[in-house]
Amino acid sequence: MSDAAKSEMGQPSLPLATDARFAILRNCTRVWAVASIHGDAERLAALHAAMSERFEPGDKIVYLGNYYGHGGSIIETVDELLRFRRLVLAQPPYTHPDDIVFLRGRQEEMWRKMLQLQFAGDCDEILDWMLKRGAAATLEAYGGREQQARAAISEGLLAVSRWTGQLRQAIRAHPGHNEFMAGFRRAAYTEDGGLLFVSTGLDPVRPLADQEDGFWWNSQGFASLSDAGYGGFAKVVRGFDPAHEGIVETQSTLSLDGGAGFDGVLNAVCLTRGGAMVDQLCV
Template sequence: MLALHSRSGTAANGGAAKPQAQAPATEAFAVLRLARRVWAVAAIHAEVQRLQEAHQELAARLLPGDRLVYLGNVIGHGAATIATLDELLAFRRDFLCLPGVEPEDIVYLRGAQEEMWRKLLQIQFAPGPREVFDWMLRHGLEPVLRGYGIDPAQAQAVLRDGAASISRWTNSLRAAIRQHPGHDELFASFRRAAYTEGGELLFVHAGIDPGAPLAAQSDHLWWGSPSFRGLAQPYAGFRRVISGCNPRGEGAHLDAFTCCLDGGAGFGGSLNVACFSPDGAIVENFAI
């Protein structure tokens, strides 16, 4: 069972309020329409075996009207980058074969690892690209590079050579990604956040800044906010905000208006998966 450490309070009951300053459905934000329930998968960190087992469990539990959100950090830290992305694509095909399922019913959020990866592909524009690259390596991206056959030491040498050389290197990195069918498209599909169309549930990677509207959220989505867990009232009308990674190392928790599913996958912990009803309650959950 999913070990969620709860504090006092429950999610608000009653009719759903429309989120204030609701971000439109764009390539940045996904809207989960006609969702009876929403399954959320915590940070995976390239632990492909746990992901495969979680998918087997999910396949046995999915019901008509269920939606599925991966909460970011599907890559990073763990060594099985390629196998993890291939497993995500394989389960996507299976999920889309279910009766009534549409492509927008499955969503992948961009976590801190995917955000670093996106910026790596544009690192020629960064001030101090070698320092930025070294920081990315220390924060989990080295196994991703090695997964695509890229030697980090060779890359460090290129990063001393100027923008033109770095651009050629990032182009070669894009070419390496395209060697794996579906990977480029999967990376392009990652969203900043997702929410149910009635404004009941908001899904993010690591947290939010309670003082900013959804459309203005930036790094707090990927690196969290110390004030996220302490929400004393619903954020922008959402009954619950669900995250998949806890950068502060506090693990999973269930509070009055927030929930974090991080079980520590990739760091010796479990991969947590939970299913939410529109009122914010957890109706099913499991840990692998």
């Protein structure tokens, strides 16, 4: 059956299974979804401790992006994410690596652009824009300095390229961090089309495969899904809300951001593949 036919029947039109930008959660009964962390390693460790007591064989985990930015413990946050992943994968029965998904949030998207700053049209303007939106904390965490970036920009693109190369070397100095960045997905969904996980939002009129930056910046698009839903999914779940309003559920959506990294709390929920909330953590 064609994707168009599925859409007419109320089932989601999904990206091809070979599209590595998206994660597919297979043989799914329960999924844990973790809200934006923003460098709050202490709350993340507490959340993991509580989750480990409630985790059941076969559970999946989707981290909904924004591990970087704002908070003061970004290196420690990534280390804790990698530690808990190893712990879960080591528990019998065997958990497949694809059952633990890390989505790319707006902070990770900005960090990706920071590492490619030499390709920006106006390096100074792009740098200003990112630093004002939380990327300064990530830059400092990996040993970068705004003054160094400004000096490189004044010298020209070759100097900027050398500067971003130094940032990449700093990332590689932390075991697992480079591989962590390389594994980010844009969105995740259950293979039956029941649940869709995004970082911030999406464009309600675009197919999933054509969302582009909407996953990180279209929070208004997410708000418009509260009644109409999107693409036949039973529930669309996001991790970042610019207003940090906590766990907010509507008929078709679930927003989790409690303000971790902004002196707020870190939320996680456990969902059935039909979208029912069966457990909830708040630390």
